[in-house]
Amino acid sequence: MTPTITAFEASPDRGRGLARDTRIRWALEEVGQPYEVRLLSFAAMKEPAHLALHPFGQIPTYEEDGLVLFESGAIILHIAENHAGLLPEDAHARARAIAWMFAALNTVEPPIVEREATGYAERDKSWYEARLPLLDARIHTRLGELAARLGDASWLDGPFSAGDLMMVSVLQRLKSSPLLDKHPALKSYVARAEARPAFQRAFAAQLAVFEGRKEG
Numbered sequence: 001m002t003p004t005i006t007a008f009e010a011s012p013d014r015g016r017g018l019a020r021d022t023r024i025r026w027a028l029e030e031v032g033q034p035y036e037v038r039l040l041s042f043a044a045m046k047e048p049a050h051l052a053l054h055p056f057g058q059i060p061t062y063e064e065d066g067l068v069l070f071e072s073g074a075i076i077l078h079i080a081e082n083h084a085g086l087l088p089e090d091a092h093a094r095a096r097a098i099a100w101m102f103a104a105l106n107t108v109e110p111p112i113v114e115r116e117a118t119g120y121a122e123r124d125k126s127w128y129e130a131r132l133p134l135l136d137a138r139i140h141t142r143l144g145e146l147a148a149r150l151g152d153a154s155w156l157d158g159p160f161s162a163g164d165l166m167m168v169s170v171l172q173r174l175k176s177s178p179l180l181d182k183h184p185a186l187k188s189y190v191a192r193a194e195a196r197p198a199f200q201r202a203f204a205a206q207l208a209v210f211e212g213r214k215e216g
């Protein structure tokens with residue numbers, strides 16, 4: 001059965017692929033699994049029908065054969081565990097790839113999201129100017145540690161995995177800021193992942209939604 005994911009009807013990221021449906025599309029493209037998309041307005045996301053699928057009224061969700069999942073990390077893990085192509089066969093390598101998924105979501109993404117949130121919500125606060133350098137320093141610390149571990153490897157641990165997919169999805173949030181410029185190895189890492197045909201197809205699909213809205 002073809003899975004169905006949910007995505008923004010009108011994404012605030014204006015086709016830049018930063019909303020979290022893009023990482024689900026990418027995972028499905030990497031394993032060659034066709035999928036359907038249900039587009040939701042912001043209002044529809046908060047109505048009972050969607051809240052029954054996603055307790056926080058967000059996107060993405062994933063539905064397949066009666067299974068309903070939310071949380072992009074859980075959805076990608078489910079896809080990776082049920083298709084070849086995103087997790088190694090070897091048990092230890094598989095566990096390490098999953099660890100990198102958690103590292104992306106739990107260690108690298110939080111300081112990035114906190115800085116974004118500060119930019120949206122605290123720009124008018126007295127502490128804003130003093131706080132930004134602290135937030136940037138936390139991001140640079142993590143990016144420096146990540147770059148040190150990546151070294152001159154193509155991917156974080158052997159072949160491309162769901163761990164790389166999640167880590168690159170997190171790093172893409174920095175593309176509109178100069179923060180990644182100080183970490184050229186990570187910029188190359190992101191570019192290498194974005195050159196993958198599966199990412200290209202996923203990005204084009206979400207862009208088509210945005211462009212369809214413009215024409216629609």
Ligand SMILES: N[C@@H](CCC(=O)N[C@@H](CSCc1ccc([N+](=O)[O-])cc1)C(=O)NCC(=O)O)C(=O)O
Nearest residue numbers: 012013018019020021057058059060070071072073
């Ligand atoms: N932890 C959850 C987080 C899901 C989430 O944040 N969903 C967002 C969209 S992706 C996050 C996102 C939104 C916008 C941009 N952007 O660049 O405009 C980027 C990313 C959402 O539904 N927001 C609406 C709401 O909370 O009411 C997951 O990983 O699935």
